[in-house]
Amino acid sequence: MTTRNDQIERYTGSQRAAHWVSAISFILLALSGLALFHPAMAWLANLLGGGQWNRILHPFIGVLWFLVFARFALPLMGSNVITGGDLKWLAQVRRVLAHDASGIPPVGRYNGGQKVLYWVLLLGMLVLLASGVVIWEPYFADRFPVDLRRIAVLAHAVTAWGLILSIIVHVTASVWTAGSLTAMVRGKVSRAWAKHHHPGWYREVG
Amino acid sequence: MALQSLDIERRSATTVPPPGVRTPAQVAKLIDISKCIGCKACQAACLEWNDLRDEVGVCHGTYDNPTDLSAKSWTVMRFHEAQTADGRLEWHIRKDGCMHCADPGCLKACPSPGAIVQYANGIVDFHSEHCIGCGYCLMGCPFHIPRLSQEDHRAYKCTLCSDRVAVGLEPACVKSCPTGCIGFGSKEDMVHVAAGRVAELKERGFAHAGLYDPQGVGGTHVMYVLPHADQPELYSGLPKDPTISPWVQLWKGIAKPIGLAAIGLAALGGFLFYVKSGPEEVHEESEAGPGGPAGPGGAQPPTGGR
Ligand code: HEM
Ligand code: SF4
Ligand code: SF4
Numbered sequence: 001m002t003t004r005n006d007q008i009e010r011y012t013g014s015q016r017a018a019h020w021v022s023a024i025s026f027i028l029l030a031l032s033g034l035a036l037f038h039p040a041m042a043w044l045a046n047l048l049g050g051g052q053w054n055r056i057l058h059p060f061i062g063v064l065w066f067l068v069f070a071r072f073a074l075p076l077m078g079s080n081v082i083t084g085g086d087l088k089w090l091a092q093v094r095r096v097l098a099h100d101a102s103g104i105p106p107v108g109r110y111n112g113g114q115k116v117l118y119w120v121l122l123l124g125m126l127v128l129l130a131s132g133v134v135i136w137e138p139y140f141a142d143r144f145p146v147d148l149r150r151i152a153v154l155a156h157a158v159t160a161w162g163l164i165l166s167i168i169v170h171v172t173a174s175v176w177t178a179g180s181l182t183a184m185v186r187g188k189v190s191r192a193w194a195k196h197h198h199p200g201w202y203r204e205v206g
Numbered sequence: 207m208a209l210q211s212l213d214i215e216r217r218s219a220t221t222v223p224p225p226g227v228r229t230p231a232q233v234a235k236l237i238d239i240s241k242c243i244g245c246k247a248c249q250a251a252c253l254e255w256n257d258l259r260d261e262v263g264v265c266h267g268t269y270d271n272p273t274d275l276s277a278k279s280w281t282v283m284r285f286h287e288a289q290t291a292d293g294r295l296e297w298h299i300r301k302d303g304c305m306h307c308a309d310p311g312c313l314k315a316c317p318s319p320g321a322i323v324q325y326a327n328g329i330v331d332f333h334s335e336h337c338i339g340c341g342y343c344l345m346g347c348p349f350h351i352p353r354l355s356q357e358d359h360r361a362y363k364c365t366l367c368s369d370r371v372a373v374g375l376e377p378a379c380v381k382s383c384p385t386g387c388i389g390f391g392s393k394e395d396m397v398h399v400a401a402g403r404v405a406e407l408k409e410r411g412f413a414h415a416g417l418y419d420p421q422g423v424g425g426t427h428v429m430y431v432l433p434h435a436d437q438p439e440l441y442s443g444l445p446k447d448p449t450i451s452p453w454v455q456l457w458k459g460i461a462k463p464i465g466l467a468a469i470g471l472a473a474l475g476g477f478l479f480y481v482k483s484g485p486e487e488v489h490e491e492s493e494a495g496p497g498g499p500a501g502p503g504g505a506q507p508p509t510g511g512r
């Protein structure tokens with residue numbers, strides 16, 4: 001018996017906008033970056049208008065992503081502090097994935113997996129910005145010693161796959177968890193969803 | 207700029223074999239530093255043949271002019287004065303420019319298909335129409351040679367006059383040199399010529415004279431005869447044992463297949479997991495009652511969700 005009153009707000013309109021702007025720019029960054037990373041992916045450069053445009057646009061989209069994602073994520077830091085319960089949740093994650101929830105500690109606004117993703121993204125964002133600036137032609141790269149640029153481009157590539165892998169997990173989990181996508185598209189979740197997935201949060205806001 | 211008469215040995219960011227049925231001789235340029243008088247005829251010939259007009263700079267109090275390579279100066283003479291053990295002056299003048307490595311770091315690093323090629327005769331050439339201006343070749347090169355143009359955002363360096371060589375001419379610098387300091391021919395011949403010259407220099411008291419053909423980059427198609435081959439750094443920082451940086455090797459070596467495979471497998475794994483396990487659904491009826499949260503040990507204990 002779900003009525004309109006049973007909906008709880010999970011994300012405000014501006015949070016949702018920020019999430020999707022950063023999601024779309026992340027996808028463009030991943031595709032334009034992969035075009036440079038491996039010859040088998042070089043054809044992806046056409047997406048942004050060919051090799052030169054791919055090279056020119058990638059870092060600017062990167063800065064946009066950084067700003068929008070930081071604006072979205074930093075205010076959520078308080079809800080993402082990892083607790084003992086989260087570690088237990090993480091230790092039991094196999095059971096969660098098998099739809100078997102018995103004996104798993106209650107989850108607050110975010111579960112252990114979401115919190116790990118949060119910190120991975122935050123750290124990765126800083127590494128990508130710093131290393132990206134160091135290799136950014138023609139504006140900044142020639143100000144840095146060549147060995148630093150070599151390390152930066154490797155760090156950039158490796159961090160990029162780290163984040164791409166994390167985002168694949170994130171997308172899989174949010175599609176798998178029915179109702180999550182609606183939360184990010186419409187901003188609201190049902191009481192049942194909140195009680196089931198995030199009882200600690202439900203207790204606070206419900 | 208592709209020259210049909212020059213077959214290609216390697217092509218940047220390309221995973222299939224480039225055209226290569228012909229077997230041309232390996233060419234090389236030999237720069238005999240002991241014969242160079244620093245006249246810069248070769249610098250002028252390079253600008254002339256390649257229609258380059260670099261900005262006129264200012265005198266920095268040395269003979270180096272311009273003081274560094276640029277997108278429009280593909281070769282420069284580097285002057286260095288040293289004092290020998292017995293107090294005499296020795297002037298080391300080195301014609302700097304692309305070494306045309308057998309294992310070119312620039313080509314290894316380049317992400318744009320066909321922007322850098324290595325011809326079967328050994329010349330490493332930039333095909334600027336495919337260049338995207340990323341600057342990766344600057345990171346790949348162990349000799350600090352390529353330069354990005356601030357005008358058209360493409361990388362440039364010495365072509366070893368691939369256009370002249372393709373039609374049987376020597377490079378412009380070779381043709382212009384008044385002392386015969388720069389030789390050009392098959393790599394085999396140039397190694398032979400160098401051996402004769404090194405023996406002469408040894409006779410004249412340069413005990414450590416030798417050929418600079420660094421094996422760390424597989425040998426080069428521009429080689430130097432050095433009077434002090436034991437100290438190449440003397441000649442304005444010529445590296446003693448150049449190799450492609452280990453960072454670049456890692457980045458352009460195992461990182462590429464591992465990264466791509468990891469991403470592909472993760473995407474496949476995520477999809478298969480979803481297909482096999484089905485979505486995690488909440489049963490509205492069982493939980494939507496007016497009571498408090500189910501909490502641990504409730505009818506439907508909490509599980510994961512993102
Ligand atoms: C935070 C802001 C970012 C900046 C300033 C930035 C900047 C750059 C720059 C300057 C390059 C060199 C090529 C070029 O000039 O276009 C590059 C390459 C690359 N970027 Fe980014 N980037 C950022 C974010 C990202 C993100 C979020 C991803 C992945 C999802 C990513 C993935 C890549 C990849 C894979 C490469 C190619 C590395 C290689 O060639 O191995 N970047 N980035
Ligand atoms: S010297 Fe540098 S630019 Fe020339 S072939 Fe070697 S790596 Fe490439
Ligand atoms: S600047 Fe041009 S030649 Fe150099 S690595 Fe990038 S695409 Fe290749």
